Structures are given as C-alpha cells and as structure tokens.
Amino acid sequence: MIKIEKNKFDEFLEILKKEYNVFAPKKEGAQTSFKEIKFAKDIEFNNINTKIPKEIFFPQAEELFMYKDSKIENIEKKKAIAVWGVRPCSAKSFILIDKIFGRAKQKPGDKNFEDPLWKTKYDDSLVFTIGCNTPASTCFCNWVDCGPFDSTGSDVMVYDDGNGFLLEGISKKGIKFLSDIKDFEESNDKDRQNIEVLKNIAETMLSKPIDKDLLKVKIDKSWNHSIWDEMSAKCINCGACTYNCPTCHCFDIQDEGKSNKGKRIRLWDSCMFPDFTNEASGHNPRDLSKDRFRQRFMHKFKYFPENNGDYLCTGCGKCIQVCPVNVDVRDVLNKIIEF
Amino acid sequence: MDNTYIPVQMKVENILIEDPAKTLRTFDLSFINSEDKERFKYMPGQFCEFSILGRGESPFGIASSPTEQDFLRFTVNRTGLVTNEIHYLQKGDEVGIRGPLGNWYPVEKFKGENVVIVGGGFAFTTLRSLLIYLLEHRKDYGEITVIYGARNPDLFIYKDEIAEWEKRDDLNLHLTIDKEVDGWNKMVGFVPTVVKELAPKAEKTWCVVCGPPIMIKYTLPVLVELKFPNDRIYTSLERKMKCGIGKCGRCNIGSKYVCIDGPVFSLEQLNTISEAF
Ligand code: SF4
Ligand code: SF4
Ligand code: FES
Numbered sequence: 001m002i003k004i005e006k007n008k009f010d011e012f013l014e015i016l017k018k019e020y021n022v023f024a025p026k027k028e029g030a031q032t033s034f035k036e037i038k039f040a041k042d043i044e045f046n047n048i049n050t051k052i053p054k055e056i057f058f059p060q061a062e063e064l065f066m067y068k069d070s071k072i073e074n075i076e077k078k079k080a081i082a083v084w085g086v087r088p089c090s091a092k093s094f095i096l097i098d099k100i101f102g103r104a105k106q107k108p109g110d111k112n113f114e115d116p117l118w119k120t121k122y123d124d125s126l127v128f129t130i131g132c133n134t135p136a137s138t139c140f141c142n143w144v145d146c147g148p149f150d151s152t153g154s155d156v157m158v159y160d161d162g163n164g165f166l167l168e169g170i171s172k173k174g175i176k177f178l179s180d181i182k183d184f185e186e187s188n189d190k191d192r193q194n195i196e197v198l199k200n201i202a203e204t205m206l207s208k209p210i211d212k213d214l215l216k217v218k219i220d221k222s223w224n225h226s227i228w229d230e231m232s233a234k235c236i237n238c239g240a241c242t243y244n245c246p247t248c249h250c251f252d253i254q255d256e257g258k259s260n261k262g263k264r265i266r267l268w269d270s271c272m273f274p275d276f277t278n279e280a281s282g283h284n285p286r287d288l289s290k291d292r293f294r295q296r297f298m299h300k301f302k303y304f305p306e307n308n309g310d311y312l313c314t315g316c317g318k319c320i321q322v323c324p325v326n327v328d329v330r331d332v333l334n335k336i337i338e339f
Numbered sequence: 340m341d342n343t344y345i346p347v348q349m350k351v352e353n354i355l356i357e358d359p360a361k362t363l364r365t366f367d368l369s370f371i372n373s374e375d376k377e378r379f380k381y382m383p384g385q386f387c388e389f390s391i392l393g394r395g396e397s398p399f400g401i402a403s404s405p406t407e408q409d410f411l412r413f414t415v416n417r418t419g420l421v422t423n424e425i426h427y428l429q430k431g432d433e434v435g436i437r438g439p440l441g442n443w444y445p446v447e448k449f450k451g452e453n454v455v456i457v458g459g460g461f462a463f464t465t466l467r468s469l470l471i472y473l474l475e476h477r478k479d480y481g482e483i484t485v486i487y488g489a490r491n492p493d494l495f496i497y498k499d500e501i502a503e504w505e506k507r508d509d510l511n512l513h514l515t516i517d518k519e520v521d522g523w524n525k526m527v528g529f530v531p532t533v534v535k536e537l538a539p540k541a542e543k544t545w546c547v548v549c550g551p552p553i554m555i556k557y558t559l560p561v562l563v564e565l566k567f568p569n570d571r572i573y574t575s576l577e578r579k580m581k582c583g584i585g586k587c588g589r590c591n592i593g594s595k596y597v598c599i600d601g602p603v604f605s606l607e608q609l610n611t612i613s614e615a616f
Contacts (some may be wrong), residue, residue: 257393
C-alpha cells in the first residue's frame with residue numbers, strides 16, 4: 001500500500017495521465033459529475049453524492065458507427081481510461097454491466113456478441129475506488145452484497161484517512177500499476193489500523209440488511225399480488241430512477257442524419273416509459289404503469305440474479321434521492337418480504 | 340475493432356408484392372461481399388435486424404431456408420417508419436442486415452417423427468423457412484401437416500408456392516380463412532377451431548405454432564387438449580427488439596430475452612414464465 005499526501009496529488013496525477021485519460025469528480029454548479037481531469041485542483045475530493053460515473057464507459061448518447069454514401073466508418077479506439085474516486089457501489093456496477101455488455105454468446109453461426117463500445121473503454125480501464133467513511137442515509141449497499149469498502153470491480157482501493165490517500169492494489173492491473181510507480185511513501189502499521197477503524201465506523205452507520213433468502217421466496221410469489229398495484233400507484237413513470245442508476249443499462253438505437261450521411265447512435269432508455277416495449281402493431285406487453293414498475297424490480301431482484309447470480313442493484317440509493325414521489329427501493333423490498 | 344452493430348451489406352435482388360393492398364412485400368437479398376455470405380450460417384426460426392441507413396433497424400424472421408443458397412428472404416408488413424421505408428426499396432438498392440440472431444426450431448429433435456406446422460397470416464415467414472427445410476430433407480421426417488389460416492384469401496403470403504405445395508402428396512396442407520367468401524372452396528374458420536376439427540394425432544409428433552398473439556393464445560390450449568406434450572409444442576414470440584443481442588434490455592419475458600433465449604420457446608418453457616401470456 002502506498003501513501004499519497006493530498007498536496008502531492010498533482011505528482012500522482014501526472015504519472016496517471018501518461019497512460020490514461022483521467023476522469024474524476026468535478027464540481028460544476030450544484031452538480032458534481034465525472035469529467036476528464038487535467039489538474040488536481042479540479043477534483044472534488046469529498047463529495048460522496050456525485051452523479052454516477054456510468055457514462056464514462058456507457059455515455060448517454062453514443063455513436064455505434066458513422067456512415068457516408070453507404071460507406072460505414074467504424075469507431076476508433078481511444079486512449080485508456082482511468083477513473084479516480086468512484087464509490088464501491090459504482091465500481092461494482094461496472095462488473096454487473098460487464099456481465100451483459102462484456103458477454104460473448106457463442107452459438108453456431110453467431111458473430112461476436114460482445115459490445116464493442118463498452119469493451120474498448122472498460123477492458124483497459126483502471127478503476128480507483130474510494131472507500132466510504134460516512135455512508136449517506138440513503139445507502140443500503142450492505143443489503144445487496146456490496147459495502148462501503150467492498151472492492152468488487154476495483155483495480156485499486158483508496159482509503160482517505162484525512163491527511164492523504166492510502167492506495168491498495170486489488171486487481172492484477174492495479175497491483176502492477178502501483179508497483180511501477182516510485183517516489184511515494186509506503187504505508188505503515190498505524191495507517192493500516194486507521195483503515196480498520198474507518199471500516200468499522202462505516203459499518204455501524206448502515207441499517208440492518210434484508211433477509212435475502214426470504215426475498216427470493218417471496219418475490220417469486222409476488223407476481224399477481226396487489227402490493228404491485230399499491231406500490232406503483234404513486235409512480236409517475238418519469239424514469240429518473242433508471243437514468244440515475246449505475247446498473248441500468250437499457251438503451252434505444254436511432255439514426256441521426258440523412259440516408260447519405262449520418263450516424264447510428266444508442267441512447268439510454270428506460271423500462272419506465274410506455275414506448276420501451278410498445279410494438280409497431282400498437283400492442284404493448286407492459287401497458288400499465290404497474291407492469292413497468294414491477295419489471296424494474298423484477299429485473300433487478302429476480303431476473304438478473306437468476307441469470308447472473310447477482311442483484312442488479314448495488315444499494316447506492318441514487319434512485320431514492322431522485323424520485324419525485326419518494327419511491328424507496330428499500331420500502332419496496334420490505335413490502336415484498338412482508339406480504 | 341469487431342463491431343457487432345455494423346450491418347452486413349446486402350443488395351435487393353427481387354421484390355414481390357404479396358397482397359392487393361400492397362401492405363406485404365417480400366424481399367430477396369443477396370450478399371455484396373462473399374466473405375459475409377460464407378460467415379452467415381443460419382437455421383429456420385432465426386431472425387435479422389434489417390437496416391436502412393438514416394432510418395434505423397427493424398427485426399424480421401428469415402423466410403428463406405438455409406437450403407436456399409442464393410438469397411435471403413424477408414417478408415415485411417408495412418406498419419411504421421422503418422417498414423415504410425423498406426417498402427420503398429427498389430431492385431438493386433443496397434441495405435444492411437445484422438444476424439442471424441436468436442435460436443431456431445429444433446429440427447434435429449424432429450428427425451424421424453411427424454411435424455405439424457400451424458400458422459396465421461403474415462407470420463408464416465419463418466414457418467416457410469421451416470417447411471422448405473423439412474421438404475428439402477424429406478426422408479428424415481415422418482408426416483408433415485401444415486394448417487395455415489388468414490383473414491381472407493388475399494392475405495396468404497407465398498401464394499405461388501402454396502399452389503405448388505398443394506400438388507405434393509407428401510404434405511398435408513390445410514388452408515383456412517376466417518369468414519366465407521365467394522370462390523373459396525377450402526376450409527373456413529379460425530385457426531384454433533380448425534386445428535381442433537382436424538385433430539392431428541399427437542403421437543410421435545412435434546408442433547410449431549406461429550401467428551398473431553391472439554391466435555397463439557387460443558391454439559396452444561387446443562394442442563394441449565389434443566394431448567401434445569408441452570415440450571413438443573413450439574412457438575415463436577415477438578417483442579419489440581432493438582439490439583437483438585441481449586444488451587438493450589427491452590425484449591424480455593421474465594428472465595428470458597426473446598432475442599437471445601428465443602424467439603423460439605417450448606410451451607413447457609413458457610409455462611414457467613409469469614409474463615409470457
Ligand atoms: S436500483 Fe437504486 S439503489 Fe439500486 S443501484 Fe439502481 S439507483 Fe442504486
Ligand atoms: S423516479 Fe420515482 S416516479 Fe420516477 S419512474 Fe422512478 S419510481 Fe417512478
Ligand atoms: S433486443 Fe435488445 S435485449 Fe433483446
């Protein structure tokens with residue numbers, strides 16, 4: 001583990017910038033979001049409530065390819081990306097999305113089913129995750145197999161002990177990166193003890209997790225239950241929850257331009273919108289607001305676990321913060337296990 | 340970079356208008372690059388995303404059979420932006436496809452046994468693929484029965500081929516229309532009713548059903564009544580699709596994605612999914 005004092009961060013950033021385009025939280029107006037960073041002074045080090053970093057690897061609007069006179073131009077690979085300062089709930093969300101976008105489904109005759117746009121950015125990336133010393137009241141990462149110091153999806157874990165950052169290599173890539181950089185002090189026993197103290201304090205700030213076995217049993221039986229009518233009644237299907245969710249990965253594909261010149265792009269989409277599943281014939285398998293509300297939770301807490309072994313939720317609490325009518329995913333889960 | 344979103348270039352070789360109202364057109368496409376043709380290996384039941392640059396993509400079942408080497412066939416019903424644009428295509432125009440996508444009818448399992456094909460309206464596309472495939476490997480299969488229904492005689496697709504199939508003695512073909520019209524001397528009645536009447540025997544038989552959702556919904560119980568086991572009844576589902584490769588998230592029924600786990604499902608599978616019907 002190496003130590004970087006805050007006033008030495010510029011040095012560290014210079015090293016990082018040699019190989020990577022560096023993204024980190026930057027304050028712009030009232031919002032802190034992940035932006036490409038040139039100078040350490042631009043980084044917002046303390047805000048736990050940043051916008052989610054998903055768009056670094058999966059932008060809200062992204063070109064699939066461009067075309068001109070029926071000639072198609074492929075996208076180009078850019079310099080590798082390093083992300084400084086994501087939280088464990090975001091680092092884990094990368095792994096979850098990678099289970100979908102990174103997957104190559106091999107069947108006879110199939111081409112490669114990996115998502116090229118995600119993979120070219122995510123695969124060579126270096127993710128620096130900051131442990132959360134003070135989880136927010138909306139955080140429930142400990143309910144969904146994540147936690148304030150969980151290292152899933154991180155190449156390097158970063159601990160903020162007040163004076164500076166302690167960096168611990170997690171993945172092979174992360175360990176190699178740290179072993180290659182010189183001129184920084186090694187951590188000592190006291191530093192390591194401090195980290196344990198921080199971890200313990202954070203744990204005590206979280207609520208008691210839900211009974212996951214019970215959730216599995218109950219959600220399977222909930223399909224026709226009136227809880228879905230009750231809980232969805234106030235939802236206005238605005239989609240804010242899905243747009244701010246680090247794990248939501250649904251998108252639409254559209255063409256921009258004319259027949260002789262333009263691009264095909266993908267755009268974030270939301271299962272909360274009627275048009276998401278509305279067919280050209282006018283038939284909509286999820287016609288009711290309730291159907292869409294139920295889909296969101298079924299996808300996150302039943303279907304994705306069935307297919308991939310994880311919840312499609314990292315307990316970041318973003319959806320709780322942004323919902324205009326106070327839909328709280330924790331309440332939904334509690335209702336499911338209590339009916 | 341291998342970019343799976345880039346369509347393969349195709350040329351429109353032939354266009355056939357299927358109905359007097361011109362809402363259904365069949366397009367035969369050929370590959371512009373021979374490597375693309377080499378790579379494109381498919382089976383009956385699979386689909387493609389049909390691409391028109393500047394307009395977008397739309398998914399269609401492949402109506403040709405892999406035994407037909409020279410062309411790839413799609414029949415397109417005009418319903419929206421993309422399908423409208425497809426209807427304007429002229430012979431020689433360049434288009435794109437992505438595919439083959441999805442799974443296929445389990446023709447390997449059918450070997451040595453009978454097959455009943457039940458179709459409705461313009462959803463006969465992948466059923467045509469299947470039928471041509473079975474007929475091409477005729478000795479591998481037992482009795483083949485086709486029950487095909489349309490609202491009126493104009494709305495059958497592949498009319499010339501139907502006339503050819505009617506002449507064959509190794510194929511039981513039953514055509515039905517919803518309501519009596521002058522000059523029609525074949526069956527009259529909705530598909531589920533006709534299936535019940537004809538009562539194909541279930542023993543050593545597989546059944547494939549494809550058509551409008553309502554037809555599928557009422558035909559499946561009839562087949563169950565006729566003692567077809569749930570794992571021998573197959574259907575192909577439709578959902579709005581975009582990516583076709585299990586990424587964009589919109590085509591799921593329960594935990595299954597129609598684009599990669601389907602579009603072909605057995606009734607046995609569907610019965611385990613709350614969202615299926
Ligand atoms: S569902 Fe809500 S709490 Fe869970 S990952 Fe998405 S935004 Fe965060
Ligand atoms: S943010 Fe709230 S109101 Fe908006 S779609 Fe999500 S749950 Fe419904
Ligand atoms: S069409 Fe995109 S996931 Fe099925």
